[in-house]
Amino acid sequence: MDWSAEAIEQLRALWAEGHSTAEIGRRMGISKNAVVGKAHRLHLPARPSPIQREQAAAASAAPRPIAAVAPVAAPAPRPVMPVAPRPPAPAMRAAPPAVVRPFPRSGARTCCWPIGEPGTPEFRFCTSESFAGKPYCLEHASIAYVKARDRREDAA
Structure with missing residues (x-):
């Protein structure tokens, strides 16, 4: 697509109005990917994804109960208990090597199925x-x- 000055201004205006990239593409008669690419090259401000917008809208729509905050006393210090040393861990044995069976080949070609x-x-x-x-x-x-x-x- 050749981006004329008018097309760029239309893109900037639709972007500023908050339309989705797919909607901008439909209105301008171009693909969504063309809109995304040009918006990136023009350094247009990023917008949150539709998924994040829906989650934020759902979270703000639900009323939140206000809880009374009671002062919390600091916990009493706990005495330090001596810890007995642990016995050393048993040595890790290495896994046995994988068994590789040679592919039996005779003088004639064999099926590889x-x-x-x-x-x-x-x-x-x-x-x-x-x-x-x-x-x-x-x-x-x-x-x-x-x-x-x-x-x-x-x-x-």
Whole structure:
């Protein structure tokens, strides 16, 4: 958007009236983001968010009871009790290193389809022989590679 002098003056006037950025955008025929960006570049004064304004309005609308304040006596000083020294904390044992199982690879390419939940002992890969030039076996390739028209038919 090219900001003419008239458009800038209109923005400043609507901003001063307290309209929201979305409302200013609607009135000027531009996007809310264009209004926000230009207001920032013009260093227009910030306004509280609509959420904060609604909370402040709700808080000011509710009547507050006035409580009588009674004088409070200072608490009496407490005697200092000697503290027995604590025994030293047991040494922290380091966590055992994570077990990394090597990915079994044979001379032929194997399927890389994940099976199970990662991070659990049951997690593994399919490792069946992969399908010509694909990282998956025939069964998993049929799941991974779906034609676009097939997906549209399933969606209906």
